[in-house]
């Protein structure tokens with residue numbers, strides 16, 4: 573699949589996710605939920621978990637920040653929360669459907685750039701650039717170069733997203749940049765790491781929920797539909813099943829084999845909240861200081877969330 577086809581199918585996947593999430597569960601956000609130990613992992617609690625995630629991210633915005641660029645703003649609900657907390661916010665969204673939803677929600681309060689972040693041409697400068705589970709979709713080098721261009725002096729980048737650990741086996745889907753590659757990219761851009769929190773444990777339950785929905789709902793519904801087609805149009809069924817057998821096998825393995833669970837996510841992914849500050853000058857200082865929020869100084873990825 574070419575890059576642009578891949579990008580298009582991701583955008584459409586997010587659009588479908590947003591429509592279904594809103595219709596069936598009244599969800600506003602497109603990101604994972606944050607599951608503290610005392611919140612039962614149930615479909616009914618997904619909305620609450622997403623709200624906790626939003627609060628968790630916003631609470632980590634450094635003091636003194638006034639202006640924020642929300643990159644990959646989804647339906648605009650994170651931006652809405654930011655506005656409610658008194659920040660000035662602009663948004664970036666390459667997806668026309670989501671950009672439209674965000675525009676309806678935010679009105680004139682924000683400027684929404686409808687384009688890929690990598691292609692953004694903006695005259696404004698920001699104190700913080702936010703990637704709320706959107707960093708995994710971007711070209712890392714282009715994104716960080718764009719941050720250098722759009723940040724005020726000593727501005728911040730806040731990334732909350734998951735990365736692929738250097739372990740054998742795919743597991744937990746295909747998303748996320750390789751963590752080692754990400755560190756390599758950051759070493760070539762003038763940023764200091766100010767905060768690193770590992771929230772893999774608090775986000776992995778999303779995968780168990782998704783796995784449950786796929787196996788308890790989507791699979792039986794798909795099987796019932798396929799039985800109906802086999803009964804009504806046996807020849808059509810045979811042709812389609814044969815022609816697309818590889819794709820069908822792939823989908824079965826990907827979604828219904830129990831490969832995408834919380835356990836495989838914990839093994840193969842690191843879900844991190846990272847805050848970087850742009851250094852006044854000089855490249856290659858990216859892994860300098862590390863200060864975890866509310867905790868003592870630490871090394872990257874070593875801090876577990878406590879809220």
Ligand SMILES: C[S@@+](CC[C@H](N)C(=O)[O-])C[C@H]1O[C@@H](n2cnc3c(N)ncnc32)[C@H](O)[C@@H]1O
Pocket residue numbers: 583586600601602603643644645646647650664665666667670687688689690703704705706709710711
């Ligand atoms: C998982 S959603 C997260 C949405 C929102 N930030 C939230 O937390 O609910 C990923 C977002 O990244 C956006 N995105 C994907 N590729 C992008 C790109 N190249 N530039 C900017 N945004 C992008 C998608 O349109 C989508 O809004």
